[in-house]
Amino acid sequence: MGVFWFFAGIGSALTAMLAIPALSGSAYAETPDISGTYWASEYHAKIQLVGGGELPLTPAGKAAYEKNTAGLKDGSITDAARKYCVPDGLPRVLATPYPFEIIQAPPGQVTIIHELNHQVRVIAMDKPMPTAREQTTFPFYNGHSIGHFEGDTLVIHTAGFNEKTFVDATGAPHTDEMTTVERIRRVSPTQLEDVITIHDPQYYSRDWQARFVYNLRTDVRLEDYVCGEPHRDLSQVAGVRRP
Amino acid sequence: MSATPVGRSKPAGRLFGLIALAGSFLCACVTAWPSAIVAQQGVTVPDFTIDSKSAWLMVGDDLLPPPSGPGPISFDKRYPYVDNGAARRTGTQPTYRVADLSNPILLPWAREQMRKANEWVLAGKVPFRARERCYPAGVPGWVIYTLAEPIFVLQTAKQVTMINQGGPEVRRIYLNVPHSQNPKPSWYGESVGHYEGNDTLVVDTIAISTKTFVDSYLTPHTDQLHVVERYKLQNDGKAMEVLITVDDPGAFTTPWSAIQRFRRVPRQWTEDICAENNIDFLHYEVMPLPQADKPDF
Numbered sequence: 454m455g456v457f458w459f460f461a462g463i464g465s466a467l468t469a470m471l472a473i474p475a476l477s478g479s480a481y482a483e484t485p486d487i488s489g490t491y492w493a494s495e496y497h498a499k500i501q502l503v504g505g506g507e508l509p510l511t512p513a514g515k516a517a518y519e520k521n522t523a524g525l526k527d528g529s530i531t532d533a534a535r536k537y538c539v540p541d542g543l544p545r546v547l548a549t550p551y552p553f554e555i556i557q558a559p560p561g562q563v564t565i566i567h568e569l570n571h572q573v574r575v576i577a578m579d580k581p582m583p584t585a586r587e588q589t590t591f592p593f594y595n596g597h598s599i600g601h602f603e604g605d606t607l608v609i610h611t612a613g614f615n616e617k618t619f620v621d622a623t624g625a626p627h628t629d630e631m632t633t634v635e636r637i638r639r640v641s642p643t644q645l646e647d648v649i650t651i652h653d654p655q656y657y658s659r660d661w662q663a664r665f666v667y668n669l670r671t672d673v674r675l676e677d678y679v680c681g682e683p684h685r686d687l688s689q690v691a692g693v694r695r696p
Numbered sequence: 697m698s699a700t701p702v703g704r705s706k707p708a709g710r711l712f713g714l715i716a717l718a719g720s721f722l723c724a725c726v727t728a729w730p731s732a733i734v735a736q737q738g739v740t741v742p743d744f745t746i747d748s749k750s751a752w753l754m755v756g757d758d759l760l761p762p763p764s765g766p767g768p769i770s771f772d773k774r775y776p777y778v779d780n781g782a783a784r785r786t787g788t789q790p791t792y793r794v795a796d797l798s799n800p801i802l803l804p805w806a807r808e809q810m811r812k813a814n815e816w817v818l819a820g821k822v823p824f825r826a827r828e829r830c831y832p833a834g835v836p837g838w839v840i841y842t843l844a845e846p847i848f849v850l851q852t853a854k855q856v857t858m859i860n861q862g863g864p865e866v867r868r869i870y871l872n873v874p875h876s877q878n879p880k881p882s883w884y885g886e887s888v889g890h891y892e893g894n895d896t897l898v899v900d901t902i903a904i905s906t907k908t909f910v911d912s913y914l915t916p917h918t919d920q921l922h923v924v925e926r927y928k929l930q931n932d933g934k935a936m937e938v939l940i941t942v943d944d945p946g947a948f949t950t951p952w953s954a955i956q957r958f959r960r961v962p963r964q965w966t967e968d969i970c971a972e973n974n975i976d977f978l979h980y981e982v983m984p985l986p987q988a989d990k991p992d993f
Binding site: 677 | 745747748749832850855863868883884966967971985986988989992
């Protein structure tokens with residue numbers, strides 16, 4: 454028993470000693486660096502599909518979309534993300550006309566922080582996806598995300614969404630069985646791309662994709678955001694219309 | 697403890713690697729946490745982050761008096777403050793805070809404003825609390841925002857980001873840079889910081905919106921508020937103490953200081969969205985939650 458703990462102790466000490474130099478300011482030294490402050494240059498209320506065309510809605514999806522658009526129009530359905538500033542959820546948050554930060558910290562995690570509604574997305578790089586039971590017991594607006602790097606691309610799998618969010622600002626629907634895969638990478642020294650694949654067979658007859666591009670903005674600091682207050686100037690983001 | 701660096705133990709040889717691996721799994725519970733991380737420039741800095749599975753929890757939601765000198769507002773001794781935890785432990789009724797207006801730090805206008813806040817509570821009404829109404833904490837209110845929700849600290853070479861899971865609320869500290877020339881007032885102000893030694897993060901904050909309160913007693917401030925927080929790791933990184941100095945010649949007769957303590961807890965991120973709760977507060981007359989009558993865009 455004594456020998457056991459002796460070796461265990463040495464092992465821990467070595468692990469701790471060797472671990473320290475392996476860490477860098479933004480996660481692990483060998484990990485691709487996609488950290489930074491990013492800001493889109495255009496905004497679309499209606500989600501733009503890769504390859505163009507309309508959302509491949511199933512009959513149930515079409516009915517849900519029609520119900521949402523009618524409800525948003527007559528006020529029987531509230532766009533809570535805009536009125537109460539709850540999180541936008543995926544994929545709507547990717548369309549944000551506000552800047553956001555990608556922080557590769559703490560070790561074992563990529564953290565995405567949005568100025569809009571101060572939403573925080575935690576991408577676990579060192580954990581498995583929560584079980585189906587955990588996902589349904591604790592559904593999140595932005596889902597449960599796990600990630601890994603494939604070359605220079607951060608691949609994020611997300612599941613366990615609640616049904617309180619829309620796919621886009623027009624009220625496109627999703628179910629709580631939606632799962633998404635994002636592939637995020639630098640497409641140039643100053644641009645980041647996020648291609649998201651949506652899988653939600655109840656509402657969509659096939660998987661479909663949307664692509665978002667953001668500019669790296671070393672000149673921008675994120676600001677505080679409180680619902681209903683005047684916020685930063687978005688006039689440089691094409692497509693934003695403020696009421 | 698993060699297992700990822702284990703794979704980097706090649707120089708120590710396979711045997712040592714195996715021992716290290718076994719040891720780290722078998723003995724994770726007694727392993728000393730690394731007290732420092734190496735920032736991008738190779739400089740060793742204090743590690744307030746530890747890993748993605750631990751966070752900091754406040755030990756109380758009141759500013760504590762400093763070892764010496766002028767200190768923060770506390771409760772009026774005639775109306776002792778009993779928080780929810782103390783009420784549960786002692787089987788008594790929790791109370792709302794009634795400020796001690798005899799504290800000599802207060803300038804007359806601030807004392808008068810707080811007298812009205814006291815009268816509100818003594819009339820049986822519910823006082824404003826930023827956390828309950830989903831408003832930002834401000835600084836130094838950040839360190840007493842909530843008892844139950846953990847704070848996660850993200851350290852990178854140029855920035856420290858602190859996230860209070862409740863809300864969530866986020867504040868950023870820009871490292872090793874001066875303050876801007878004329879920072880626009882904001883809820884968390886403009887924070888710049890630097891590390892001192894192997895255990896301390898010093899944060900200097902100005903331009904804090906006068907919509908915030910300095911503490912849980914609704915102590916007001918002016919746009920001259922200047923706050924310095926010294927976050928210090930203690931007890932092998934298991935605890936953290938922050939010494940706060942507050943200077944605002946527009947609201948206080950003197951600079952004063954206060955303390956808050958945190959303990960490290962194993963905690964993983966969960967979504968805790970303030971804005972979906974507390975919309976109606978048992979029909980009491982309270983500040984409405986922040987909301988937008990017209991969509992932002």
